[in-house]
Amino acid sequence: MATDTTALDHEVRELLARLGVHESRYTEGELVVRSPITGQVIAHVAKTTESAARESIAAARRAFLEWRSVPAPRRGELVRVLGEELRAEISTLGRLVTIETGKLLSEGFGEVQEMIDICVFAAGLSRQLAGLTIASERAHHRMMETWHPLGVVGVISAFNFPVAVWSWNAALALVCGNAVVWKPSEKTPLTALATQALFERAAVKVGNVPAGLSALLVGDVQLGEMLVDSAQVPLVSATGSTAMGRAVGPRLAKRFARSILELGGNNAAIVCPSADLDLALRGIAFSAMGTAGQRCTSLRRLIVHETIYDDLVARLKRVYLSVGVGDPRDSGTLVGPLIDARSFTGMQASLEEARGAGATVTGGERVVVEGAEDAFYVRPALVEIAEQVGVVKRETFAPILYVLKYRELEEAIGLQNDVPQGLSSSIFTLNVREAERFLSATGSDCGIANVNIGTSGAEIGGAFGGEKETGGGRESGSDAWKQYMRRATNTINYGTDLPLAQGVSFEIDQ
Numbered sequence: 001m002a003t004d005t006t007a008l009d010h011e012v013r014e015l016l017a018r019l020g021v022h023e024s025r026y027t028e029g030e031l032v033v034r035s036p037i038t039g040q041v042i043a044h045v046a047k048t049t050e051s052a053a054r055e056s057i058a059a060a061r062r063a064f065l066e067w068r069s070v071p072a073p074r075r076g077e078l079v080r081v082l083g084e085e086l087r088a089e090i091s092t093l094g095r096l097v098t099i100e101t102g103k104l105l106s107e108g109f110g111e112v113q114e115m116i117d118i119c120v121f122a123a124g125l126s127r128q129l130a131g132l133t134i135a136s137e138r139a140h141h142r143m144m145e146t147w148h149p150l151g152v153v154g155v156i157s158a159f160n161f162p163v164a165v166w167s168w169n170a171a172l173a174l175v176c177g178n179a180v181v182w183k184p185s186e187k188t189p190l191t192a193l194a195t196q197a198l199f200e201r202a203a204v205k206v207g208n209v210p211a212g213l214s215a216l217l218v219g220d221v222q223l224g225e226m227l228v229d230s231a232q233v234p235l236v237s238a239t240g241s242t243a244m245g246r247a248v249g250p251r252l253a254k255r256f257a258r259s260i261l262e263l264g265g266n267n268a269a270i271v272c273p274s275a276d277l278d279l280a281l282r283g284i285a286f287s288a289m290g291t292a293g294q295r296c297t298s299l300r301r302l303i304v305h306e307t308i309y310d311d312l313v314a315r316l317k318r319v320y321l322s323v324g325v326g327d328p329r330d331s332g333t334l335v336g337p338l339i340d341a342r343s344f345t346g347m348q349a350s351l352e353e354a355r356g357a358g359a360t361v362t363g364g365e366r367v368v369v370e371g372a373e374d375a376f377y378v379r380p381a382l383v384e385i386a387e388q389v390g391v392v393k394r395e396t397f398a399p400i401l402y403v404l405k406y407r408e409l410e411e412a413i414g415l416q417n418d419v420p421q422g423l424s425s426s427i428f429t430l431n432v433r434e435a436e437r438f439l440s441a442t443g444s445d446c447g448i449a450n451v452n453i454g455t456s457g458a459e460i461g462g463a464f465g466g467e468k469e470t471g472g473g474r475e476s477g478s479d480a481w482k483q484y485m486r487r488a489t490n491t492i493n494y495g496t497d498l499p500l501a502q503g504v505s506f507e508i509d510q
């Protein structure tokens with residue numbers, strides 16, 4: 001179906017107006033925003049100047065000094081209302097996510113649903129920021145942990161989850177009593193402006209929210225660096241490529257700031273002889289081709305037992321050659337566009353390298369969509385390769401699935417772990433021994449290990465993140481909230497003596 005470019009332009013304006021973003025914010029700036037659906041320019045956004053960014057960080061610090069004394073359940077009320085605002089605008093913001101990132105409409109809506117889910121989670125959590133009570137070795141003493149707000153939390157986010165990543169961090173940071181300053185991807189400022197507008201709407205509804213509690217810095221890497229280097233920001237949560245993490249990590253360490261690093265993945269699935277192949281096929285297809293391979297958890301390597309290899313690969317080839325590639329707003333589409341030309345060039349370079357290593361490539365070519373000649377659509381690539389050579393060990397942020405063969409489970413787990421990244425992994429098997437071995441200490445070395453589902457599509461209730469070059473950070477559910485607070489250990493003496501720990505004696509004359 002042809003894509004109507006004027007209609008897209010018009011729709012963006014309508015969506016932003018409805019979400020409460022003033023026209024001047026997206027018509028009068030030097031940051032050019034393109035939709036990957038057509039490649040056309042859809043907005044010009046004003047960049048935050050360095051001095052305005054500095055003032056935002058200072059204002060956030062002032063807001064924090066007030067906010068930290070607001071009882072946590074009342075802070076939770078702000079996040080609850082933010083969730084309601086998001087719920088009211090799920091189709092508006094979800095559609096804008098689709099237009100700005102090129103993901104399917106159901107994925108755009110799903111991203112906003114994830115924001116709502118974390119708001120619900122965080123609102124409940126605001127009544128459960130609990131510390132331990134610990135047995136003391138001294139008579140008439142009590143030990144406990146208390147958790148206190150940390151300060152201004154910096155959030156740096158990537159283009160592919162332009163708003164959900166902010167919400168994972170912001171919802172927790174806010175209930176924990178912090179202020180938040182956000183530097184979104186320079187490729188996706190529109191959804192960030194809209195999210196900030198919804199936050200401000202929620203703040204007005206709730207009332208008495210300190211000015212500057214949540215701030216947005218729109219612009220390039222330099223603004224991210226300013227957050228990273230600011231002594232007023234004790235924690236930076238940075239999501240993006242491993243290259244970004246390599247730059248950001250040491251800078252934060254240098255000033256002893258905390259970091260949550262959520263970096264690149266190179267996720268694998270093992271398919272065992274007993275696997276339910278119909279189920280596996282669906283799981284593999286969604287993980288590998290969904291979001292056009294542009295999820296950090298996208299499936300990039302498939303490790304298939306030799307006895308089922310020919311059958312599974314033949315079925316996968318049929319899916320790869322027939323899957324609908326096109327405008328992500330069309331109901332027949334399962335694979336939308338790549339984010340930009342650079343992404344396309346990177347994908348082609350990796351496919352060339354794989355061919356050079358003797359691989360057989362199915363798909364991978366550019367698909368021209370009528371009316372969207374400046375956009376970069378591709379048919380997803382299935383790459384059969386004998387060895388896990390260099391290109392397979394790197395993350396190419398595009399829909400390429402390398403397929404490898406194995407004989408023994410030991411070998412498959414070895415291949416799965418033999419990459420620098422450690423984000424997500426899965427095994428398809430009906431054999432309980434294989435499944436449990438994969439989940440054990442000698443199995444997958446990733447932050448996420450699944451059985452009979454693909455590598456992507458996590459829920460917010462669990463801690464999200466990965467090991468090795470993925471950065472080691474954890475966000476979202478479980479006890480990830482603890483990273484947004486500082487812990488104090490308190491010992492209270494309610495007796496009349498002063499016994500010292502470890503039986504130390506220190507008697508003074510008095």
Ligand code: NAD
Nearest residue numbers: 157158159184185224225240241244247262263264265296
């Ligand atoms: P990117 O690294 O190019 O940019 C991410 C963000 O970091 C942007 O906001 C960018 O401006 C900022 N940035 C880059 N260099 C910086 C620096 N030196 N100092 C401060 N800020 C800096 O990533 P991208 O292309 O937007 O996103 C794709 C990458 O993100 C992939 O590698 C993907 O796997 C990863 N990702 C990881 C997760 C996760 O949770 N592990 C989630 C989403 C995306």
